[in-house]
Amino acid sequence: MDRRDPERTPGGEPRSAWRTPEGRRLLACLGRHERLAVAFSGGVDSTLLLAAAREALEGRVLAVTAETDLQSRREVRAAAETARRLGVPQVRVRVALLARPAIARNGPARCYFCKRLLLRELGRAAARAGFAALAHGANLDDLQDIRPGLRAAREMGVAEPLIAAGLDKAAIRRLSRRLALPTWDRPAMACLASRIPYGRPLRRSELAAVERAEEFLLARGFSGVRVRHHGEIARIEARPEDLPRLAASPLREEIRRAFRGLGFAHVALDLEGYVAGSLNRTLPGRARRKGGGR
Incomplete structure (x- = not known):
């Protein structure tokens, strides 16, 4: 006997959330695809x-994830x-980003x-698995920020269902x-x-130092923290409410x-605390419009 709760998705999320205006719009956008x-x-x-693609397409969905030398293992x-x-x-694809001079020189x-x-590379992996269409998670807020990656995705014809559904970061959260997704409040x-x-x-070596420095802070209960690498100087950006604790003994x-x-x-x-894209301030105006970073 099938004991599945009809009001729950296969992942356990409440289906009532999809009946909100935001949920309906997103499912409608995704429903235009046969497989995704x-x-x-x-x-x-x-x-x-x-989660939405799984719901809209009844399982005809694949997660393709890049594993790169610019990601934390966490x-x-x-x-x-x-x-x-x-x-x-999920299909995981190893991509050696630092082997590309245009990336490694960090312009x-x-x-x-x-x-x-x-x-x-993700599109190729998806095609090998029988999925011709690829989507990514750009949202409305990305249209107001420095996102050269969004330009690249559009040039390559990658779908933008969250933008098509009119969802910004607040609506996504x-x-x-x-839906009780584990990421709803993730930094x-x-x-x-x-x-x-x-x-x-x-x-x-410097990327590894940054990762280990942030892991040190995360292990002590901080979230939404960044360690910016300025050569001999590590500059910590954290939530304003966390600054007193970081500056106090014995943690300091x-x-x-x-x-x-x-x-x-x-x-x-x-x-100032954590500011998304704070390193963009060093760019001249023209480059700032074409640059990126968080």
Whole structure:
């Protein structure tokens, strides 16, 4: 006997959430596809997109995930776990981004070249699995920010269901919460290269130092934190409410010792707090419109 709850999706989310105006619009946009592969990072946007595609297409969906040298291992593991929870098959594709000079030299257009390469490889993996159409999790807010990756995706004909459905980040989080998705309140994700100022070539050693520094802070209960790499200086960006704790003893000394062990001579706490794309401020106006980063 089939004991499945008709008011729950195969992943356990309440179907009532899809009956909201936002949910209906998103399902309608996705229902135009026969089969769909989703470029899946495990973040807030792509998780909602994947859950919606599974609901709209009755399982005719595939998660395609890139594993790169610009991602933290934590994010790779989280993406795999989320795909399993949603009950969607996942194909993982290894992409060596640092092998590409246009990416490794870390110019203002780095995100454009990176996105083109990633989407090309994800599209090829999807095609091999029988999925001709590929979608990604761009949302309305991306149209107002510096997103050269969005330009690359549009040039390649990648679908934008969240934009087509008129969803911004707030709506995505709201719908994700109604669906009880594990990512509804997850902080924004960005590749490790976004911690390195433009013009400073990307080096594995520096990317590893950033990852380990952020892991140190995450392990102590901080979230939405960034460690920007300025050569000998590590600049910590965190939520404003977390700044007093970071500056207080004994944690201040623990951070200093840990970061010195990672190769930083100095550790700075940014009094402004976490600002998405703060490194974009160093770009001249024309490059800023074409650049990227978080």
